[in-house]
Amino acid sequence: MIEDPVVVLPEADYRSVWDRFYEDFSFRPSTNPIKWPAIQEPVASVTWSLAALDDDSSYERLDHLVAVVEQGLSSCVGPSGTLFALDWQHTSYRFAPQEVGGPGQPAWPLSPYPDGDYCIFLAEDFHFGSFGHPWEGSLCLFGEELLDVAATEVGKVLGPPIRRSGRAVAVAHSREPFAEPTWPGC
Template identity: 40%
Template sequence: MTAPAWQEIDMEHYEDFWAPFDAQFRFRPHQYRQPAINEPTPSVTIDLAPIFASKPAQFAAAHDAVNSLGLLAMTRTFAPSQRLLVLDWQHPAWWFWPHRQAADDHPHWPVEIFPDGDYYIFLSEDATTGTFGHPWERTLCIFGAPLINTLAPLLTTWLPTKRARL
């Protein structure tokens, strides 16, 4: 048995993680404000609207594909011992080990890469590489060259690019 892939961070530390994210990315949560962060350079923002417009069975398959391809890219980008910070707006934050998730026979996603209801952020501890999922704009911003180079090609073969800052 491997160690768990997810470790919840106590809510008393919520601002310890959100405040630096807000400061660095100028996070502006609002249903109609798009983008909700200052997207860093380099970044590629994928348009997820075609998934939301699909039929229920296709939606479920595409939703799962984004999570699976995101996990695959993270295991190719980050070292096996490397953890990521996962932020879920107005909910607990988590530490996440992608390689442990990939090795789990029945992986559980307390927060998903696919933004189907809230802002979901996966960040390297130095905040240079990760993803920002915007639920209302229906986008996934991928930033940091290592993750862009692994995840963007997997997603742009079947989803359009909304913005790129290269």
């Protein structure tokens, strides 16, 4: 347990956590779509496009998405656990999710929505978390327990996933009746 509910990662911890993240997830930061996804998405993962939020001018769906992911992360970490909140090339944190976000409590240190940089929430042992990709405009949740508590609601907000376990999901096409092609002169 940490003394304060939100603690800035000291430099040595910052480097250690980021080094492990780069290694464990084969992290390849890039704005180039050819290099996406930027991580090797775990077997137990689902990734959604954030495009469904593009027309959310009142931020209702965004707020709901953030609440669902935060609640899912909190439930997975338990009553006294901590998470890492990593903001690529910026200050990163260790925090107690049960002690943030409520009345009279500090806010969550970051949002799961990637607003300008990669935003990652990780269990201390890295077995569940979220990965927000700002340039792809995607959110990946990973770890069976997090998927069990959050994936259905995230899907209601964002729609069908674009990847499962790091593999593209086939897009459902319209169910128009098949029309025989017509050939000139036939």
